[in-house]
Amino acid sequence: MYAILDIETTGGKYNEEGITEIAIHRFDGHKVTDTFISLVNPEKPIQPFVVNLTGISNKMLRTAPKFHEVAKRIIEITQDTVLIAHNAQFDYRILRTEFRRLGYNFERKTLCTVDLAKQLIPDRDSYSLGKLVRSLGIPVSDRHRANGDALATLKLFKLLLTKDTSKTIITETTREASLGELSPTQLDIVAQMPSETGVYYMHNREGEIIFLGKSTNIKKKVNQHFTKIGQKARKLQKETKKVSYEHTGSELVALLKENEELTKNKPRYNANHGRSLFTHGLYAGVDEQGYRTLRIAKYDLRLKPVSTFNSIHSAKNLLYKVTEEFLLCPKMNGLSEAKANCSNYEEEQCYGACIGKEDPETYNKRVQDCIAKYSLEGKNFIIVDKGRELGEHSAVLVKNGSFNGLGFYDLNHQINNIHILQSIITPMEGSANANYIIESYLRKSKIFKILELNS
Numbered sequence: 001m002y003a004i005l006d007i008e009t010t011g012g013k014y015n016e017e018g019i020t021e022i023a024i025h026r027f028d029g030h031k032v033t034d035t036f037i038s039l040v041n042p043e044k045p046i047q048p049f050v051v052n053l054t055g056i057s058n059k060m061l062r063t064a065p066k067f068h069e070v071a072k073r074i075i076e077i078t079q080d081t082v083l084i085a086h087n088a089q090f091d092y093r094i095l096r097t098e099f100r101r102l103g104y105n106f107e108r109k110t111l112c113t114v115d116l117a118k119q120l121i122p123d124r125d126s127y128s129l130g131k132l133v134r135s136l137g138i139p140v141s142d143r144h145r146a147n148g149d150a151l152a153t154l155k156l157f158k159l160l161l162t163k164d165t166s167k168t169i170i171t172e173t174t175r176e177a178s179l180g181e182l183s184p185t186q187l188d189i190v191a192q193m194p195s196e197t198g199v200y201y202m203h204n205r206e207g208e209i210i211f212l213g214k215s216t217n218i219k220k221k222v223n224q225h226f227t228k229i230g231q232k233a234r235k236l237q238k239e240t241k242k243v244s245y246e247h248t249g250s251e252l253v254a255l256l257k258e259n260e261e262l263t264k265n266k267p268r269y270n271a272n273h274g275r276s277l278f279t280h281g282l283y284a285g286v287d288e289q290g291y292r293t294l295r296i297a298k299y300d301l302r303l304k305p306v307s308t309f310n311s312i313h314s315a316k317n318l319l320y321k322v323t324e325e326f327l328l329c330p331k332m333n334g335l336s337e338a339k340a341n342c343s344n345y346e347e348e349q350c351y352g353a354c355i356g357k358e359d360p361e362t363y364n365k366r367v368q369d370c371i372a373k374y375s376l377e378g379k380n381f382i383i384v385d386k387g388r389e390l391g392e393h394s395a396v397l398v399k400n401g402s403f404n405g406l407g408f409y410d411l412n413h414q415i416n417n418i419h420i421l422q423s424i425i426t427p428m429e430g431s432a433n434a435n436y437i438i439e440s441y442l443r444k445s446k447i448f449k450i451l452e453l454n455s
Helices: 048-054 067-078 088-101 113-120 129-135 146-163 168-173 184-192 218-227 231-239 251-265 312-325 360-374 418-424 432-443
Strands: 002-009 019-027 032-039 082-085 109-112 198-203 209-215 242-247 280-286 292-298 307-309 381-386 392-399 402-410 449-452
Touching (some): 002 048, 002 067, 002 088, 019 048, 019 067, 019 146, 032 067, 067 088, 082 088, 109 113, 113 146, 129 146, 198 218, 209 231, 218 231, 251 392, 251 402, 280 312, 280 360, 292 312, 307 312, 307 432, 312 360, 392 418, 402 418, 402 432
Parallel strands (some): 002 082, 082 109
Antiparallel strands (some): 019 032, 198 209, 198 242, 280 307, 381 392, 381 449, 392 402
């Protein structure tokens, strides 16, 4: 016996959502034997984007029953069933959370039509409910309303049952009631995590770090690890016995620590630790007329880039930006294929380097100013950013154009004294990845301030 379920919620913070609508169809594998559909007063406002998505407004729910008034009906219609939902982890978590607020432990086995569809109908472009059912020719109405989505899920499930001729996949993917929910131990772990920026470490029984990562919300990220699906995720969940963390305050510090510690610790559940974080570079050159050029290319170990990027798109965004900022020529920078002058010349945003009108020395001075601003090469400075608590700042040290280490200091601490600076900075290994992290962070202009140092 199955209970086909769909829930609409208010949206909002994780585990603080409220149910706005619920639809359940009790299905015996052949026909629907019972149905329950109801709006639910969540006793909290709906997020505006959810109102636009579902069409359910706060006004519609004022006279709707509250969850405790429909709880008994939900228990009855789902009794001795396996809950079926598209992304069952979400719907089951929401239901269990609501029942937990009433002091009731709601437990059912669950089956996810996303998982089933991936195994029984492989190689689809999308497994979202709307796109999947449309691709299968299944009619759907009232999308993003509980009953519309529940009926679509029911039709999809019927098709999947037909495709499962061996009946083994359903057996294998049926989950125990705890799947998608946190165990008591995991709940305790998540409760101890801060909703702040830093690096977290997942340990096995022996205390070994088996995974580490950074996040601007450690609690949320660790919770996601414990509710994620997939073979690798389940192994990590099973082996994790403790999670520790280091609060950094600054996202830049967290990124640099993550990069450094992945290289040193090589946790077995971190994929591709030590891999390059960037794919493209911005390179300076000189053309036949003596004009300096800026071009984007895939990263080449043999060449020294002005700056590095994780995609060609982010590289182009900067190149367009600096071309405008320093009144450079798009044609000289490979952004225009004009045979004569570039369009910027006609708009008086280029002084004519593209047609040899501007003196190369004058033009090259602006290119050099651009390189000096966006390259770390030869620079010595400290990036001052957020600290771990009020009155504290973080300091990231760059020496001779390379990341050198980081530390924290109080507001009244004088970091322009080299001896004091050396005592508060934790030395770290400079690398191309660390430089990329710093360069991309600086491009976002998030930093508090930069202190130049004498070489």
